[in-house]
Amino acid sequence: MSHDHSLNPETMPQDPEKATLEGKNKFMGLWFFLGGEAVLFASLFGTYLALRNSTADGPASDEIFGLGLVFVMTMLLLTSSLTSVYAMYHMKNNDYSKMVLWLGITALLGVGFLACEIYEFAHYITEYGFTFRSSAFGSAFYTLVGFHGGHVLFGLCWVISLLIRNAKRGLNLYNAPKFNTFSLYWHFIDVIWVFIFTVVYLMGKVG
Amino acid sequence: MSVTATQKRSVGAVLWDYLTTIDHKKIAHLYLIGGGFFFILGGLEAVIIRIQLIKPENDFISAGFYNEMITMHGTTMIFLAAMPILLGLMNAIMPLQIGARDVSFPFLNSLGFWLFMFGGLLLNCSWFLGGAPDAGWTSYASLAIDSPGHGVDFYVAGLQIAGAGTLMGGINFLATIVNMRAPGMTYMRMPLFAWATFITSVLILFAFPALTVNLFLLMFDRMFGSAFFDVALGGNTIIWQHLFWIFGHPEVYILILPLFGLFSDVFSTFSKKRLFGYTAMVFATMLIAFLGFMVWAHHMFTVGLGPVANSIFAIATMAIAVPTGIKIFNWLATMWGGSITINSAMLWALGFIPSFTIGGMTGVMLGSAVADYQYHDTYFVIAHFHYVIVGGTVFGIFCGLHYWWPVMFGRILHEGMGKLTFWTFFIGFHMTFFIQHFLGLMGMPRRYWVFLEDQGLDLGNLISTIGAFFMSFAVIVFIINIFYTAAKGERPSPDPYDGRTLEWATASSPPPHYNFAQLPLTRGLDPLWIEKMEGNGKMTPAEPLGDIHMPNGSILPFLMSLGFFIAGFGFIYQVDHSAWYLALYGGMAFALGCMVVRSFKDDHGHHIPKEELEREAD
Numbered sequence: 001m002s003h004d005h006s007l008n009p010e011t012m013p014q015d016p017e018k019a020t021l022e023g024k025n026k027f028m029g030l031w032f033f034l035g036g037e038a039v040l041f042a043s044l045f046g047t048y049l050a051l052r053n054s055t056a057d058g059p060a061s062d063e064i065f066g067l068g069l070v071f072v073m074t075m076l077l078l079t080s081s082l083t084s085v086y087a088m089y090h091m092k093n094n095d096y097s098k099m100v101l102w103l104g105i106t107a108l109l110g111v112g113f114l115a116c117e118i119y120e121f122a123h124y125i126t127e128y129g130f131t132f133r134s135s136a137f138g139s140a141f142y143t144l145v146g147f148h149g150g151h152v153l154f155g156l157c158w159v160i161s162l163l164i165r166n167a168k169r170g171l172n173l174y175n176a177p178k179f180n181t182f183s184l185y186w187h188f189i190d191v192i193w194v195f196i197f198t199v200v201y202l203m204g205k206v207g
Numbered sequence: 208m209s210v211t212a213t214q215k216r217s218v219g220a221v222l223w224d225y226l227t228t229i230d231h232k233k234i235a236h237l238y239l240i241g242g243g244f245f246f247i248l249g250g251l252e253a254v255i256i257r258i259q260l261i262k263p264e265n266d267f268i269s270a271g272f273y274n275e276m277i278t279m280h281g282t283t284m285i286f287l288a289a290m291p292i293l294l295g296l297m298n299a300i301m302p303l304q305i306g307a308r309d310v311s312f313p314f315l316n317s318l319g320f321w322l323f324m325f326g327g328l329l330l331n332c333s334w335f336l337g338g339a340p341d342a343g344w345t346s347y348a349s350l351a352i353d354s355p356g357h358g359v360d361f362y363v364a365g366l367q368i369a370g371a372g373t374l375m376g377g378i379n380f381l382a383t384i385v386n387m388r389a390p391g392m393t394y395m396r397m398p399l400f401a402w403a404t405f406i407t408s409v410l411i412l413f414a415f416p417a418l419t420v421n422l423f424l425l426m427f428d429r430m431f432g433s434a435f436f437d438v439a440l441g442g443n444t445i446i447w448q449h450l451f452w453i454f455g456h457p458e459v460y461i462l463i464l465p466l467f468g469l470f471s472d473v474f475s476t477f478s479k480k481r482l483f484g485y486t487a488m489v490f491a492t493m494l495i496a497f498l499g500f501m502v503w504a505h506h507m508f509t510v511g512l513g514p515v516a517n518s519i520f521a522i523a524t525m526a527i528a529v530p531t532g533i534k535i536f537n538w539l540a541t542m543w544g545g546s547i548t549i550n551s552a553m554l555w556a557l558g559f560i561p562s563f564t565i566g567g568m569t570g571v572m573l574g575s576a577v578a579d580y581q582y583h584d585t586y587f588v589i590a591h592f593h594y595v596i597v598g599g600t601v602f603g604i605f606c607g608l609h610y611w612w613p614v615m616f617g618r619i620l621h622e623g624m625g626k627l628t629f630w631t632f633f634i635g636f637h638m639t640f641f642i643q644h645f646l647g648l649m650g651m652p653r654r655y656w657v658f659l660e661d662q663g664l665d666l667g668n669l670i671s672t673i674g675a676f677f678m679s680f681a682v683i684v685f686i687i688n689i690f691y692t693a694a695k696g697e698r699p700s701p702d703p704y705d706g707r708t709l710e711w712a713t714a715s716s717p718p719p720h721y722n723f724a725q726l727p728l729t730r731g732l733d734p735l736w737i738e739k740m741e742g743n744g745k746m747t748p749a750e751p752l753g754d755i756h757m758p759n760g761s762i763l764p765f766l767m768s769l770g771f772f773i774a775g776f777g778f779i780y781q782v783d784h785s786a787w788y789l790a791l792y793g794g795m796a797f798a799l800g801c802m803v804v805r806s807f808k809d810d811h812g813h814h815i816p817k818e819e820l821e822r823e824a825d
Contacts, residue, residue: 025311040416054441136441139433
């Protein structure tokens with residue numbers, strides 16, 4: 001499978017991301033990895049739920065959270081998941097330039113999300129003196145949301161690296177699985193955010 | 208590319224080969240060497256503990272040093288000895304058993320090993336840098352956040368790095384078994400050891416992230432001023448216990464399930480019979496794994512979770528005895544009426560059944576929440592978990608090493624020394640730990656540095672320590688056996704035990720680095736045995752002889768792990784001086800840089816041409 005002609009066939013197969021054994025391995029490996037990630041976030045959610053009222057006379061969740069910004073962040077991230085679906089659609093149709101375009105949009109939306117999150121954290125710290133060290137609630141909040149933000153950052157580095165590395169060559173059976181695994185990872189990040197939106201922000205505001 | 212065993216190579220070339228190898232068989236060697244080293248280290252720590260307890264009010268070591276000893280003995284044995292040796296056996300054997308040429312992610316496989324090794328080394332550096340961790344292997348937060356010095360920091364950083372490596376190993380084995388089984392090797396034709404590897408990997412995958420999070424929480428509290436376990440700021444130390452045991456209970460099944468698989472293969476081979484109740488064995492393993500996630504709170508009966516929670520977890524705990532009992536009876540039924548060969552591998556398997564059953568029975572006793580208030584934190588618990596971990600895991604490791612030594616190293620271990628190892632270890636093991644049940648029932652608490660005279664504990668502790676010397680003797684004999692075998696051992700045929708499964712169907716012993724020139728066609732359970740019974744004697748190939756695609760070696764896994772190792776020191780010492788941030792960021796940047804290199808440099812692997820395979824076959 002290492003010869004270029006086998007990785008660059010005349011006509012691309014139906015699912016280029018799963019056409020090689022390496023592709024199948026990557027696909028399967030990433031799904032298992034996401035299973036582990038689910039436990040990682042479940043542990044963080046559990047910790048957060050146990051400590052979310054332990055404010056130690058510091059700011060409580062309903063005093064600081066603003067749903068407006070969180071709504072914008074949610075829309076940015078959900079849309080970026082949709083755009084990565086478009087990218088994968090074009091990958092399966094072997095339309096490299098459109099795939100790159102939609103992945104670029106995905107990355108931009110991700111950057112927007114991350115910028116909002118940094119603004120949000122800075123706002124809490126400067127406005128309310130609500131920090132990682134101010135209470136058990138603060139530690140749990142920044143750890144859970146920060147782990148998610150860290151995953152977004154990692155995903156951005158990932159997709160940007162992919163786009164740079166493959167800028168001068170088209171789609172082939174070697175890089176198609178790489179784009180596809182990124183897309184799967186990105187959806188996972190999105191799903192975690194839905195839970196954060198519900199458990200942290202909605203329950204923090206009205207729960 | 209391929210180097211035959213007869214060619215002599217320089218030490219440097221061999222070293223470079225092992226530093227860069229991504230061959231699952233060589234990574235298995237590395238795991239066995241690394242795990243074996245830590246096994247000896249953990250064993251020495253155990254002997255020191257037992258010498259301290261040989262007589263009342265002994266002052267062989269100080270109280271603080273004793274705490275470090277018990278912490279490091281437990282941590283080393285579980286994370287750095289038992290698991291890596293198991294990962295080594297899985298690496299060596301599982302791909303062969305399913306008829307694969309390598310694992311799904313050879314690069315990750317190597318990275319997993321080096322992360323384990325550097326994590327273990329980081330943890331043990333603490334001995335020379337102001338003291339080892341001393342909060343127990345469970346490192347309960349209420350104790351750990353106030354532990355002075357950097358001992359617990361080394362625990363956090365070392366286990367975080369080693370744990371990441373283990374997680375990679377688990378994902379790799381899962382993908383391998385799903386994607387790389389040879390033609391005809393359906394799931395329900397896999398040998399039990401391959402099944403156990405699969406199910407153990409599921410446990411690793413779903414258990415280790417809980418430990419990862421827990422270690423992060425402790426790290427943030429100790430190094431970055433967060434308040435997860437700081438009660439004054441609303442923290443809660445019980446969170447540590449929950450997350451630790453949500454990881455920790457599946458962990459004990461990670462330690463035993465691979466050996467359940469291994470014993471199944473051994474009983475079947477040396478009884479010359481198909482495994483009794485194969486399907487039941489597979490599903491019992493799954494059931495044990497599933498229930499393993501449902502019982503963590505039985506380690507916390509005395510915390511005060513309330514009678515409802517305690518009852519639920521007590522019932523779930525006792526339920527595990529059912530699938531385990533199924534396994535015990537199926538092993539006995541496999542031997543029933545079989546033509547049994549008793550050699551050193553089989554002796555370990557035979558010794559395992561009564562030893563492990565005793566451990567299981569005390570497990571059911573401990574599972575009774577009410578009675579547990581009496582047993583909790585006494586030597587009864589120590590006796591229980593050593594009966595399952597030594598009587599199960601260590602017996603299994605010795606069994607597997609004796610059984611698969613020919614596959615892994617192309618030599619057969621000396622039988623006489625093998626039997627001497629077994630008998631001295633078996634007697635020493637029961638001497639050490641059986642009496643501890645009674646010490647515990649008489650009220651001797653665990654983790655105490657000394658005990659007082661004339662409380663009925665003197666003789667029991669003396670016997671227990673003498674048993675530990677027997678076990679040490681056995682391990683020394685085993686090490687002599689390894690060196691003797693390496694120098695003068697008999698070179699067996701690829702199938703010395705008249706085996707039933709594919710690891711015995713390779714062309715040579717040890718197998719060539721591509722495992723099978725042509726992938727074998729599996730026609731049922733115990734594929735090699737089927738071919739033998741039909742008079743073929745060897746596997747039918749499933750493909751014509753052709754070029755073989757193999758991955759390339761790489762030094763990057765070693766370098767990445769080195770980066771994390773350096774960053775680990777940075778994390779630990781940045782609280783003392785901010786210059787250490789240099790190590791933290793430098794190490795991280797180096798590791799990430801290696802990842803970028805890995806991502807940007809295409810690696811298509813290489814081909815072994817058909818002609819070379821034909822030449823080697825001659």
